[in-house]
Amino acid sequence: MREFRRVGVVGCGLMGSGIAQVCARAGLDVVVAERDAEALAAGRSRLVASLDRGMRGGKLTEEGRAETLRRLAFTSDLGDFADRDLVIEAVAERRDAKALVFERLDRVLADGDAVIASNTSSIPIVDLAAVTARPQNVVGVHFFNPVPVQRLVEVIPTQLTAPEIADQVAAFAERRLGKTVIRAKDRAGFVVNALLVPYLVSAVRMLESGVASAEDIDAGMVLGCAHPMGPLRLLDLIGLDTALSIAESMYEEFKEPLYAPPPLLRRMVAAGAVGRKAGRGFHVYAN
Structure with missing residues (x-):
C-alpha cells in the first residue's frame, strides 16, 4: 500500500499545529503554512510550547523534541508544497476559506496523485473536492483536539473519492500516526x-x-x-x-x-x- 512521506499542513492554529506535531513525531517530512509571518510565528510558538509540555510530562525526551523540530519547515507560500504527497488543510471553519486553499493546492501540487485532505469538523467534503481537478484524491480526515492526545480520527470519503485513497489515508492515520480510525459518510457533522x-x-x-x-x-x-x-x-x-x-x-x-x-x-x-x-x-x- 502507498505510504505518505512528505506531508503539508495548511494552517498552524490549534488543530494545524497539533497535526503537524504528530506527523513530525512520526518521522515524516512536514511543511506547515500560515497566511503571513506573524501567524506563522504564533503557530510555531504554539507547536514548540506543546512539545515543551510533552517534555515536562515525561512523554518526550529532549532529543525527541529536537528531532521533531528538525523535521518541520514553516512557510507562508503554498508554492513550497509542490513536492508534497499528502496535504492536510486545517484553516478556519469557513467553506470559502477552505475552498480557496483547495483551489490553490490543486494548482501547486506537482504530483497528480497527491492527496488533499480536509480537517473540517462539519463542511461536506464533496464541496471542497468540487473545486479541484482531482476529486478522486480528496478526502476528509478529521482529527480531535488536542491532536497529540486524542486518539480518534474520522476518515470521510465522498462519492467521488477513489476507494484506495480512503484506504491509504486510513492506514496512514492508524499505522503511521497511531490513531484509531472510524469512517463516516460525507454529511455535515460526520459521526462525532x-x-x-x-x-x-x-x-x-x-x-x-x-x-x-x-x-x-x-x-x-x-x-x-x-x-x-x-x-x-x-x-x-x-x-x-x-x-x-x-x-x-x-x-x-x-x-x-x-x-x-x-x-x-x-x-x-x-x-x-x-x-x-x-x-x-x-x-x-x-x-
Whole structure:
C-alpha cells in the first residue's frame, strides 16, 4: 500500500499545529503554512510550547523534541508544497476559506496523485473536492483536539473519492500516526459532531433560559454522568467561534432545530468571548 512521506499542513492554529506535531513525531517530512509571518510565528510558538509540555510530562525526551523540530519547515507560500504527497488543510471553519486553499493546492501540487485532505469538523467534503481537478484524491480526515492526545480520527470519503485513497489515508492515520480510525459518510457533522453538537447547544439553551448556572450545568454532567468535562467548558476548549460555524453548517444542511445555534452563542462570539483562547467564554481563564 502507498505510504505518505512528505506531508503539508495548511494552517498552524490549534488543530494545524497539533497535526503537524504528530506527523513530525512520526518521522515524516512536514511543511506547515500560515497566511503571513506573524501567524506563522504564533503557530510555531504554539507547536514548540506543546512539545515543551510533552517534555515536562515525561512523554518526550529532549532529543525527541529536537528531532521533531528538525523535521518541520514553516512557510507562508503554498508554492513550497509542490513536492508534497499528502496535504492536510486545517484553516478556519469557513467553506470559502477552505475552498480557496483547495483551489490553490490543486494548482501547486506537482504530483497528480497527491492527496488533499480536509480537517473540517462539519463542511461536506464533496464541496471542497468540487473545486479541484482531482476529486478522486480528496478526502476528509478529521482529527480531535488536542491532536497529540486524542486518539480518534474520522476518515470521510465522498462519492467521488477513489476507494484506495480512503484506504491509504486510513492506514496512514492508524499505522503511521497511531490513531484509531472510524469512517463516516460525507454529511455535515460526520459521526462525532452529529451526536455532540445537539448536546452542546442544548447546554447553551439551558444557560440562556436560566435553568442553572454554567458551573452547575458543567458539574452536573461531570459528576452525574462521569463526563471528563462539562459541555460549556468543552465549548470553551473547542472555541465558541468554531462551535458556531459547525452548528451553522449542520443546520444549513439538515434544517434540524437541534443543530440551530442559540442566540446566546452568537452574542458571545460577537463579543469576542470565544473561550479559552480568548481568556473568557462561559468560564474565565488565566492567561
